[in-house]
Each structure stands twice: as structure tokens, then as C-alpha cells.
Amino acid sequence: MPPVKKATLLIKNIGQLITMDGPVPRLGDQMMNLGLIENGGVAAAGDEILAVGKSDDVEGKAPLAEGCTVINAHGAVVTPGFIDSHTHPVFSITREKEFEMRIQGKSYMEIAAAGGGIRASVRDLRTTPADVLTRKTGGRLDRLMAHGVTTIEAKSGYGLSTESEIKQLQIIRELGQTHPMEMVPTFLGAHEVPDEYRENRQGYIDLVIHEMLPAVVKDNLAEFSDIFCEEGIFNIEESRKIQMAASAAGLGLKFHADELKSTGGAELAASMGACSADHLVYTSDEGIRAMAKAGTVAVLLPGTTFSLGGAAYAPARRMIESGVAVALSTDCNPGSSYTESLPLIISLAALQMKMTAAEAISAVTVNAAVAINRAGRIGQLKEGLRADAVIWDMTDYRELPYHCGVNLVERVIKRGKVVVNRSVNGNVR
Numbered sequence: 001m002p003p004v005k006k007a008t009l010l011i012k013n014i015g016q017l018i019t020m021d022g023p024v025p026r027l028g029d030q031m032m033n034l035g036l037i038e039n040g041g042v043a044a045a046g047d048e049i050l051a052v053g054k055s056d057d058v059e060g061k062a063p064l065a066e067g068c069t070v071i072n073a074h075g076a077v078v079t080p081g082f083i084d085s086h087t088h089p090v091f092s093i094t095r096e097k098e099f100e101m102r103i104q105g106k107s108y109m110e111i112a113a114a115g116g117g118i119r120a121s122v123r124d125l126r127t128t129p130a131d132v133l134t135r136k137t138g139g140r141l142d143r144l145m146a147h148g149v150t151t152i153e154a155k156s157g158y159g160l161s162t163e164s165e166i167k168q169l170q171i172i173r174e175l176g177q178t179h180p181m182e183m184v185p186t187f188l189g190a191h192e193v194p195d196e197y198r199e200n201r202q203g204y205i206d207l208v209i210h211e212m213l214p215a216v217v218k219d220n221l222a223e224f225s226d227i228f229c230e231e232g233i234f235n236i237e238e239s240r241k242i243q244m245a246a247s248a249a250g251l252g253l254k255f256h257a258d259e260l261k262s263t264g265g266a267e268l269a270a271s272m273g274a275c276s277a278d279h280l281v282y283t284s285d286e287g288i289r290a291m292a293k294a295g296t297v298a299v300l301l302p303g304t305t306f307s308l309g310g311a312a313y314a315p316a317r318r319m320i321e322s323g324v325a326v327a328l329s330t331d332c333n334p335g336s337s338y339t340e341s342l343p344l345i346i347s348l349a350a351l352q353m354k355m356t357a358a359e360a361i362s363a364v365t366v367n368a369a370v371a372i373n374r375a376g377r378i379g380q381l382k383e384g385l386r387a388d389a390v391i392w393d394m395t396d397y398r399e400l401p402y403h404c405g406v407n408l409v410e411r412v413i414k415r416g417k418v419v420v421n422r423s424v425n426g427n428v429r
């Protein structure tokens, strides 16, 4: 008989235990289904969940290992660790000057065309030593985690040379080993055309396809390839060509699509069987239908509209009603959405896109897991899955979007260990 597994972590007396047990991804009305257990408990053995259920049952079932961490949640809400499925965390300079220029009337694209935007970040990143970038990125991971995130998708895209793209992906790999945050790396060499190729776009596309992609794949530095498919950046034909090469090299596909204009990016992503298409503020009904049919996840990033001072948010309701799997993410980056707060994004999704708290929680757990190819491993609290959870200083999960602009995280558990503890004197529930 195999040895009985003993609990190394027990969380008991959970007022609302949101397990997300049920269909993966959550589509349509199913997004309201949180797999909620009242007065619940969770036990973990090492980095794996051992038991989930009513508090008394879990306590009765799992024998405790010596030194087991026992947390009395005193009626709090517990969710799976949140998943931020679209971030650009490796950068050095911040761009508050551009933020102010936008407030004074310049548009994101005007600033980019004049040499600011992504290209300003690229010029800086290329000359920043790796140890400085690692330290700054690590700080961002700390902040994301303090806001309830236990896994992120992390993109390169501020190097735009083979050497500097690899430098970022290596930092992501290193932090995935040294920081408790779990990282899913994405190659974004096609984020912009860098300064030295402005007169030779084709030369840059060739570099991405024939030099960068093979180098990234050779060292297994990325799981996905992403592209900024947008008028003035990479058009539909260029995007198709680059992503075809990426797919042939074995990478999953993601697209920044229809962020500032409707260009058919969602249709292209769906036709190529992309894992996700992201932004989608201006996606057509046809694009929505195509994504539903292809099973391409819509990763919506309302922090971008908010930070760019825009009026148009992605049509989340139409997408949910059309059967598209919707995820939500910060898009954490120094240009269009400088925030590490997924709870802020949830408030924006509620107020600006009319998503309920339950839909938003589905969007940052199970559906986000599908967006990064981690379904069945994270995003749910179920026996055998990774023990990633958040204890929130609230008794009703609907407080999450409603109580906005403050951090309600009490404790974060990653791989069965408490990695954030804000509970000292802080509980007001």
C-alpha cells in the first residue's frame, strides 16, 4: 500500500471556498459557477492539494504531518491563486513622461511614431545590465504576488535584437527558478520594428524568423510566440508569416489584436488556432464568432483602455454570450498599463465591461489557465492540483470588484507554502 499522504498545510473555517471545480474553460453562463463551498477547508501535502471540502470533513480526513501549518481563516474568502495571463514585466525605465503627454492630448500611436513608446523602452533595455533588470523584474513579481497572483505569463519584446530578446527570456527563466512566482515565457520579438530597421522592415521580419526564433527554440526559452498585430506595427500578412514560422518551430501562438483599431487580428488568430488573442477592443462580430469556434481564449486587458484614457472597452458581454472563453489580465507594462494589480482589473471589468465578480474570478483562474496552456494543473482547488491559493480579507467574494483600489489580500500560498502574509493587524472582516 502506498504511504498515506500527510497534510503539511491546512486552511480551515473558510467562509466561502471558491474551488472553480467544474468545466474548463468556463463558457457563457458557466462563468457564474465558482464551485463554491461554504464553511470549507483545504489541505495540501507539499506542493499538491490533498483534500478540498467542508472544513470538518477535510480536518477529519487528512492526517497532519509534524510541523503542519494550520491556518484558521475565520470565515474569509479563499480562491485559487490568480493567474495573470499577459504581462511584460522585464523592463527598466518607466515612461511617466508619456503618460503625462497623453493627458495633455497626444495619442499612444503619435508618441510611438515619434520614437517613444516601445522603442524608448528598447533603447534603454539594451544598455541595462542583466542584474539590474533581474532586480527590478523581481520587485514587480513581488507586487503581483502581493495582489494575489501565483502564476504569470511573461513576455520579452523590449530587446528586439537576438541578444537582448534572449537576455530577457533568460531573466524570466532565472526568476522562475529563484522567485516563488511561476512563469510561462513568451517570445515577443515582433513587438515593434526597432530603430535600426525602420527603413528595412523586411530585414527585421527576416531576423525574427531566421535568427531569433531558432535561437529561442534551441534553448527552450519560450512556450509561446506573440506579435503586436496592429496598423502601424505589424500588419495581417506580416503577422501571419511570423506566426507561421513560430508555429512550425513548435511554439504556441498569442496575438496582440484589434487593440487600437479593427484589423482582423482576432480572425487571423482564430484561423491559426492561436491559444489566445488579447486586447480585442475593436474586434468584429465575425472575429468573435471565429474565436468561439476555434476555442481561442480572449484575454481582455481593461487596464490598457483605462491607462490610455480611452473610452472603448472590449465587448466582454458579447464575447461571453457568443461562447468565447474570456480571461482578464493586467498587461503589466511601462507604456499602456502600468499596474501589478489584478484586483484593479477586476474592478474595471465590472464597472466598464459589466462582468460580474464571479465571471471575473473565472477569468483570472480557470480561463486564464487555458490561455497559458496550464488547464488541469492550476486555476482550481482540487485534489492533485497545485496548492496555490489566496486568503482574502473579505467574507463575500462580491467585495472583490466593489471594494476598489485597496489590496484585500491576506495571505498568498504558492506550492503549499505561505509566500505573502499581510494578516498582521490588517483583518477588518
Ligand code: NIG
Pocket (backbone or CB within 6 Å): 088, 117, 118, 121, 228, 256, 259, 304, 331, 333, 334, 335, 336, 337
Ligand atoms: O500590450 N500593445 C503592445 N504592447 C503593450 C504596450 C507596450 C508598451 O507600450 O511598452 C500592450 O499594450
Ligand code: FE
Pocket (backbone or CB within 6 Å): 086, 088, 256, 331, 333
Ligand atoms: Fe501587452
